[in-house]
Amino acid sequence: MTVLTYREAVRNALADELRSDPKVIFFGEDVAVAGGVFKVTPGLYEEFGGERVRDTPISEEAFVGMALGAAITGLRPIVELMFADFIPVAMDQIVNQIAKYRYMSGGQFVVPLTIRSAQGGGVGFGTQHSQTAENWLMNTPGLKVVVPGNPADAYGLLRGAIRENNPVVVLEHKGLYNMKGEVPDDLGPLPLGKARVVREGSDLTIVATQLVCQHSLKVAEELAAEGISVEIIDLRTMVPLDSETLLSSIAKTGRLVVVEEAPHASGWGGDIVSLAADQGIFYLDAPVKRVNMGNVMFAYSEPLEKLAIPSPERIKAAVREVLAT
Amino acid sequence: MTVLTYREAVRNALADELRSDPKVIFFGEDVAVAGGVFKVTPGLYEEFGGERVRDTPISEEAFVGMALGAAITGLRPIVELMFADFIPVAMDQIVNQIAKYRYMSGGQFVVPLTIRSAQGGGVGFGTQHSQTAENWLMNTPGLKVVVPGNPADAYGLLRGAIRENNPVVVLEHKGLYNMKGEVPDDLGPLPLGKARVVREGSDLTIVATQLVCQHSLKVAEELAAEGISVEIIDLRTMVPLDSETLLSSIAKTGRLVVVEEAPHASGWGGDIVSLAADQGIFYLDAPVKRVNMGNVMFAYSEPLEKLAIPSPERIKAAVREVLAT
Amino acid sequence: MIGIRIPEPTVEVKPLSEDIRRSMLYKMLQIRYTEEKLQELFLANAIRGTTHLCNGQEGVSTGVAAALRKGDTVTCTYRGHGHALAMGMPLKSLMAEMMGRVSGCCRGKGGSMHMTDASLGLLGANAIVGAQLPIAAGAALTAQIEKTGNIAVSFFGDAASNIGAFHETLNLASVWKLPVVFICENNRYGEYTPQHLTTPVEDLSIRAISYNMPGVTVDGQDSEVVFAEFSAAAARARAGEGPTFLEMKTYRYRGHSRTDTGPYRPAGELEAWMERDPIKILADKMIAAGQLDQVELEELTQSVQREILGAVEWAQREPYPDPEELTRDIFYEG
Amino acid sequence: MIGIRIPEPTVEVKPLSEDIRRSMLYKMLQIRYTEEKLQELFLANAIRGTTHLCNGQEGVSTGVAAALRKGDTVTCTYRGHGHALAMGMPLKSLMAEMMGRVSGCCRGKGGSMHMTDASLGLLGANAIVGAQLPIAAGAALTAQIEKTGNIAVSFFGDAASNIGAFHETLNLASVWKLPVVFICENNRYGEYTPQHLTTPVEDLSIRAISYNMPGVTVDGQDSEVVFAEFSAAAARARAGEGPTFLEMKTYRYRGHSRTDTGPYRPAGELEAWMERDPIKILADKMIAAGQLDQVELEELTQSVQREILGAVEWAQREPYPDPEELTRDIFYEG
């Protein structure tokens, strides 16, 4: 067991996969010589050389598309899109090409490709450098989407993603890069598609990811002092979604709050609720609440940014409201 | 009252707005001299001239961004993205610029800009020319999103969109361009944000849009013969969403089926369900079903395309299932 | 009559062997009459959706394909039937795909705009303008890293040279010295709009300057010139000297897509280009060299037409994909 | 010592009037010391997020702004403090924005990367590389259609010339003959990566050829040269002759963003560029012309520094936005 930061965990996962398979290559803006703007990738260029670890021009559409071309001809590219806000810049390649390439060719290609990107708010980067990106991608069949919420997952799920023979987008939360956590020394690649009950409880289920999962844990601790028992599920992988873990928790608690660091409309919270309202409706004892960013985007100013992201206070209020009915 | 095709209705709306306000301009690929690939815009170039109605190069990122620049300096641009599948090509300008420009400047700009695009399947255009695009846009605060489902709405809502002092994306359904319908002669711009009960009923509510709203109407007719009374709501505007109309229908029927021509994950159907499961949970008498494209994308082959889009048969089956509990 | 400027070759154009010529002629005829048959089938509603024909442009795909080696890869556009046939896609595979049958090259899931055959190195025809360029560069990256000596080729249109992906890819390919050849088929129109209304330069090859890359404007109607210029570019790429941009001047005889009758063409333009028909140019050379006569050409044409008819009839009896195909291959399972 | 090549002017560079010189000098000092103060505040954690400073590049923004007319518009990048101050943004407005206060130019919602003031024609600093180019072209479209005689200007970096939006916008602006001037501030680096690793040409102005547009490489350190070259481009634009691409050779003294110490700089490079400091170049000319002496310069510097300190202290006491600001201006209501 070693304590690593989320940042170090990501780096180790990259290094371990580059080491274990010569077909793995890695490129992006300033990831090689400089070691990345978030200092996530230092040393990879030195260890694996400039053929496999490369700095690209600022040409997201081109280099993401190149990853596809490389993947279908036998390499296993990992590509970094520095901020998830730049996903829209390369969106055509991601949603029209990468996601569809296997299907529309009738299964001629295998697309073992990983896109890594840093998403999420809380660090004062303003409107165009703070968004989460999972919903755009989830609404695009053909992509797997991973959202690691702690160092062990950042390590294991990234390795699992790189091993996948399908396109995977791994959205790291930039507000968690400094988070510390235990990573088992023998941890290998983790399979995608498994949620985790990060806290057991019996009164109410919270479903969350990444930063707001941390906020939810804080809330659960506080409520425990009042004798309220909250179960928390960290989804970890958005696609495929682990419906089983979700439904069995809802069956147990009968109450559900979904917490998203994302706008409300066409957000994945709705899928969790519709899962409950379809297959779990008779378990439900109370209205289901979503706590999210509503119709609001990120602003630079600190108080506004704090208000935008579901805060422990807003989460707690929703929990109380659901428990009150 | 005149009977128009959806295609003619769109053209008339454009012509009427170009006529009524000299600040309105219109551009896109092959929309001017050639009158558009869907033959929606013939005659506009001839009537309004090459200064106001322009053919662009194939440069979606640039010309969509230009629409923003023109909008914030006093014009009211309408821009056509030929197929909604090309929205990803211009995605940065749409989600990072157009949607955010007013907010991140602290309200310095008004952005009276309309993007028109043809979405939806059923006509054999294959994987990259059939998708619906509303969910990507809905998850982006700062955009209004309109999905007209008949000629009168195609006319009135497009005029309403062009009059809006906010960015609006109007997603026309390409499978409906030949649809005929009555358009009142005195119909002017319609306000955005109002759903419409297109069929009254008491046993169950179907929420749908565009092509699958037509499919739902067919199902409702057939079920009426069996004495089942289905209410159908055409959302018409996805953002803002008309929660009131939805909730009062659910209150009445107690049963809900949501039909989307879109993938399931992070689809707006989840928002409809979560609205019901939050504010309407005690009205609900049965599980809520979503009928949508699941995790499937469009394929070229006709039988597969038909299977992908919620068919009358699938809609009917879901209705029966919900009524059975 | 409209005058057509014929670009001067920049390399020596040697007559190709009789074998290669005969094979190119055969491919060109196959492409020509396949396209004509498809137009007919479309107008008869025997095929749905849309299609983009390449008759008139056969010299480019055929000349390039003849110079490719096994292991080389190609990406192209929705106007891709010619590239597929030139690279050796069986007619039946193409026809079944056009009709959405499971025996099509993409199991009916691709259709007219996506003729793809990985086994031939044809990595995909793309319906998004410009999107195929980065994909080819990625294939070239694999060739570079794995030192296979293979090259990648990307075909695109004149109007595609205005989209961002074109610029980004040429720049990146140049700075990384990727073994890729960019081939612009300049048929003078993007859909219904002539080049000069969307593009302020006449010879697109000039754009190579921005990338410190060789750029050549080529007579795309003469398949032997195409072969020679492409071979030179391919040799540079294989030698590790990086990419080349070839602009092929050519012309499409049909409209942009199936319903377009081409009202935007200046009078006489089509006729002028038909004078420089790529099939005629090669056939004339072969006749002059005593390698072909009119009777043989006529026989070859008829045999190609019979073959096409046979493929159509076969394809029409092939089954559609099963319902299980709907969810198959969204992901690779395994 | 590393040698710096100084591009030759392509137009006559006349000494500007004493008034204009004095005003440019003042702006450059204001920019220089604002940036230094901001770096200090960042390191003291008095400001959050990130910032991109432009010290060293003052000659470009100042030279251009001095030649703009009322009604002209500008878009620029996250490295935009200089453009904002050069165009007349009050220091207080900038400082309050940096600190997320409601009295900032964007009510605290924009921050360092989005200094925007519509009333000055500053249509937005953008945090997405290249996204500001189309927006400027759109402002130019308004000017063209409304025949206002105004022009639009877009500033961007060397590395931004590799992104698709750059290519698309220059092409479209050229073919529509829009009144816009594209100004590339070539400071030799995109973040931590030197130009030659991402861009296969040295003088980016050569890229104008692809768009049949004049392209000029300019000494960006001499604000009078900047003024002259820009004025010629602006005149062309106002006369309806279309856009121009100006590449300004310049250098940033600080790292890419606040935590970057610039380990990638070759030894001596920074020092060589500091020899050609834009403030020094203008001040020397003024001293030589008897328009300034060292004492005056020192006084001016000190008064600018006092002004900056005053703005900082003021801004620190300003309120943050109210919670209602969270939902305000998502949409225009009315």
Ligand SMILES: Cc1ncc(C[n+]2csc(CCOP(=O)(O)OP(=O)(O)O)c2C)c(N)n1
């Ligand atoms: C990104 C994108 N924009 C627009 C289109 C619609 N479209 C399809 S083909 C075409 C014209 C392309 O012209 P060109 O590149 O010259 O190729 P050609 O069709 O002449 O072979 C357009 C605009 C598209 N498919 N993709």
Ligand SMILES: Cc1ncc(C[n+]2csc(CCOP(=O)(O)OP(=O)(O)O)c2C)c(N)n1
């Ligand atoms: C589309 C996009 N890709 C990447 C980035 C991250 N990024 C910010 S600045 C920058 C370097 C830009 O360099 P240059 O254009 O030379 O401008 P400079 O910063 O030197 O002024 C990069 C890569 C971004 N903001 N937007």
Ligand SMILES: [Mg+2]
């Ligand atoms: Mg063309």
Ligand SMILES: [Mg+2]
């Ligand atoms: Mg730079």
